[in-house]
Amino acid sequence: MPTQAEESQVKEFLKRAEIKTMKKDLRALREFDALKERNKIAKIKTLEEQRLEQAKKLEEKERLEAQTEKVKREGVLEKNAVEERLAEKDLKEYATEQERQQIFQFETQRLGFEKQADSIDKEKNPALKLQKNEIYVQKRNWEAKLKSVSEQEKKLEDEQNFIAQKSQQSVIGPEKKSLEQRRSDIDKEIENIEKKRWEIEKQLEGLENRIKEADKSYEQLAQERNSLRQKILGADKSLREIYSVIIARVEEKRRNESQEQRFSKEALAKSRLEQKEKVQRQQFGGQAGAGQGGKDFFNKMPVPVPVKEKILKTxxxxxxxxxxxxxxxxxxxxxxxxAPTIKQQPSSEIPIPPKK
Structure with missing residues (x-):
């Protein structure tokens, strides 16, 4: 049976061991708290990261402004295009048969290109954007799951390190056995969490590949849209060339008609003046050959044949x-x-006009 002195030594040893263990536990807890604080500090954005974020926001703002300006510019161009189509419709009335066939050919081509471009703008691009948005939503969900799993794994790893240190420092058999059992359980939990993390990372990798494929498809649609735009501009250019010829011809015709009308009015006025003078000369003994002179003067005038015929008839x-x-x-x-000489009665006949 142990003596009182031996019992005192055992109690003193256990007391010292307990104090030593408590000190180690406190030190481990402080280290754990310090590790958490370091993680928080690591998450705080540095000045460089803040600067990059501000630059990114500014770039996004400029991109949105440029996109808005592009939409406004396209609206103006579309309005001008509508007005131009209405003018083209009026000009067709003055086109020749060959010109109308060419206009029909280019308009048919342009209409086909425009339908393809509209299909890209109104169907393919919106569907692709919707698909990308759905992928991004799925990606955010999986990223949230990955963050949660990573946090769980980090906690278990911290606890595992703490238990390993405590197990090495423990001198009490039951406590050490309990710590070893807990560490074994943590290993299994970490293994299960790693499997979940790998599955999540696999899903994220697949989503990233889908995003790359969507970006590639979007780029192909943009190239196709630009190609169609160039073809539409080519058809417009060909149509403008045809309409320019029609406009020039119509303007030339109108100038000629205006000139003929001016010649006709001038010649008619001169002819009437000449005829009036001739009538007056004949009424009061004018020269007999005045009419022939008027005809010679009229025949020498530079007047188109249709106008001359009209003037001659008049x-x-x-x-x-x-x-x-x-x-x-x-x-x-x-x-x-x-008549006999009698007192003249008032007459209703037209008197001879006096000489001027």
């Missing part, structure tokens, strides 16, 4: 009216000379 009609007027006047004068 002059002939006026000449017939003039002759009839002179015959009426001569008949009236002859009746006056043959």
């Amino acid at each position: 002059a002939q009609s006026e000449e017939e009216q003039r002759k009839k007027f002179i015959q009426d006047v001569e008949g009236w004068a002859q009746n006056k000379n043959n």
